[in-house]
Amino acid sequence: MSDAVITVSLLLVAGCATAAVVQRDPARQALVLSVLGAVLAVLFTVLQAPDAGLSQLAVGSALTPLLIMLCVRKVRRRGRTKDGAR
Amino acid sequence: MNTAMHVLPYLVAVYVFLTGCYGLATSRNLIHAVGCLAVCQSATYVLLLAVGYRDGATAPVFSDIEPGSRPVVDPVVQALTLTDIVVGATVTALLLALVLQIAKRHGTVDPDELRELRG
Amino acid sequence: MNRLRLWLLAVGGAGLAALLVAACLDLPAFGGRWHPYGDRAVQASLDRHIANTIASVNFDQRAYDTLGEISILFAAVLGCVVLLREARDEHRAPPEPAEVARPVRRYALLVLPVALVTGLYVIAHGQLSPGGGFQGGVVAATALHLLYLGADYGALERVRPLGVYEASDSLAVCAYLVLGLAGVLAGTAFLANTLLPYGTFNTLSSGGTVPLLNAAVGMEVASAVVVLLAHFLDQAVEIEEEHGS
Numbered sequence: 001m002s003d004a005v006i007t008v009s010l011l012l013v014a015g016c017a018t019a020a021v022v023q024r025d026p027a028r029q030a031l032v033l034s035v036l037g038a039v040l041a042v043l044f045t046v047l048q049a050p051d052a053g054l055s056q057l058a059v060g061s062a063l064t065p066l067l068i069m070l071c072v073r074k075v076r077r078r079g080r081t082k083d084g085a086r
Numbered sequence: 087m088n089t090a091m092h093v094l095p096y097l098v099a100v101y102v103f104l105t106g107c108y109g110l111a112t113s114r115n116l117i118h119a120v121g122c123l124a125v126c127q128s129a130t131y132v133l134l135l136a137v138g139y140r141d142g143a144t145a146p147v148f149s150d151i152e153p154g155s156r157p158v159v160d161p162v163v164q165a166l167t168l169t170d171i172v173v174g175a176t177v178t179a180l181l182l183a184l185v186l187q188i189a190k191r192h193g194t195v196d197p198d199e200l201r202e203l204r205g
Numbered sequence: 206m207n208r209l210r211l212w213l214l215a216v217g218g219a220g221l222a223a224l225l226v227a228a229c230l231d232l233p234a235f236g237g238r239w240h241p242y243g244d245r246a247v248q249a250s251l252d253r254h255i256a257n258t259i260a261s262v263n264f265d266q267r268a269y270d271t272l273g274e275i276s277i278l279f280a281a282v283l284g285c286v287v288l289l290r291e292a293r294d295e296h297r298a299p300p301e302p303a304e305v306a307r308p309v310r311r312y313a314l315l316v317l318p319v320a321l322v323t324g325l326y327v328i329a330h331g332q333l334s335p336g337g338g339f340q341g342g343v344v345a346a347t348a349l350h351l352l353y354l355g356a357d358y359g360a361l362e363r364v365r366p367l368g369v370y371e372a373s374d375s376l377a378v379c380a381y382l383v384l385g386l387a388g389v390l391a392g393t394a395f396l397a398n399t400l401l402p403y404g405t406f407n408t409l410s411s412g413g414t415v416p417l418l419n420a421a422v423g424m425e426v427a428s429a430v431v432v433l434l435a436h437f438l439d440q441a442v443e444i445e446e447e448h449g450s
Binding site: 002003006007010011013014017018020021022024025026029030033036040043044047048049050051052055056059060063064067068071072074075078 | 178
């Protein structure tokens with residue numbers, strides 16, 4: 001029973017990781033990364049690591065995607081004002 | 087079924103790591119590359135926790151179970167994973183800050199265009 | 206050129222994959238019963254009356270390692286602050302307050318105190334239940350930024366005097382060091398957990414110096430994340446380049 005749950009969450013992690021790499025647009029990649037963070041948190045909980053799961057949920061599905069989104073916004077805004085000034 | 091289960095988690099960790107490396111090497115956008123590095127990092131978490139897992143065991147927290155009544159999984163690798171996750175996030179932030187500086191100084195976040203600028 | 210690079214990547218990747226798979230096949234089987242380090246760590250943790258073995262590993266058995274981790278964290282935040290400071294050819298343009306949808310505003314302001322208290326609870330119960338300074342710090346710091354969703358950037362800036370958080374970040378690292386040095390002054394080793402009585406198992410004050418080190422790390426992580434997010438938000442929302450530069 002627990003083997004089946006572990007296998008399913010491992011395969012979900014592998015699938016999400018592939019999606020995060022294949023998605024070339026950084027803003028959308030941030031969304032996929034936050035899903036990957038949540039799936040990893042589930043895997044860690046299944047592997048009896050609630051501490052690591054909690055940490056991954058806070059960092060992987062909230063903090064890292066937020067930082068990437070802010071970075072994308074800054075870079076795009078720069079591009080816009082440059083074009084406007086030209 | 088059992089022999090496959092004995093190596094499957096390690097193989098998933100290897101797969102996730104190699105996928106992240108592929109994304110890093112072929113990325114056309116430095117922000118995307120930082121995201122791929124985060125994928126590589128998550129492979130290390132999967133590997134560490136897989137090494138510490140024990141069949142039929144519970145989490146090594148004794149606030150609601152009697153010590154010694156049940157087997158517990160390995161706490162050492164969990165502690166390593168835990169600090170790794172938080173420190174990894176701040177290193178990601180540092181890399182993103184570097185990317186923003188590059189965008190400011192060179193006006194592009196494409197590694198290939200950056201190489202042409204320098205050469 | 207590009208094709209050559211892809212070939213090189215494919216060859217290198219295949220070699221690395223083969224080596225890693227070979228290594229995996231030689232690892233002890235997943236789910237095995239043989240965990241010598243884990244069993245000893247659990248025993249040491251119970252000897253020191255700490256219910257959450259992971260907190261014991263982080264803040265007692267490997268406390269010196271955690272000092273290294275928080276130094277990395279501190280250095281990374283310092284690097285971000287230096288890289289993302291307002292340059293000479295930039296200026297601040299405070300954004301106009303945007304219209305926030307009412308349900309978003311209501312739920313963000315409703316969830317904010319709950320999330321903040323959850324973060325502080327997770328920090329405080331680090332040595333008892335799953336959680337601790339590292340996780341709770343991130344939760345508490347990101348909870349504060351719900352204010353940006355619920356109100357606007359100006360409101361967030363008013364409740365977040367950045368200087369205070371920068372100072373508390375460095376104070377927390379110093380507190381960790383001082384707690385370590387206190388061990389030396391008391392006649393034992395650096396960061397050795399022999400300073401305080403171990404207390405009653407499964408209570409908030411158990412575990413000697415572990416709750417104190419845990420609190421210091423919680424304070425450091427929380428202020429570090431606030432400072433990081435503040436600088437990224439500043440870059441994304443406020444700071445603009447001078448035109449024609």
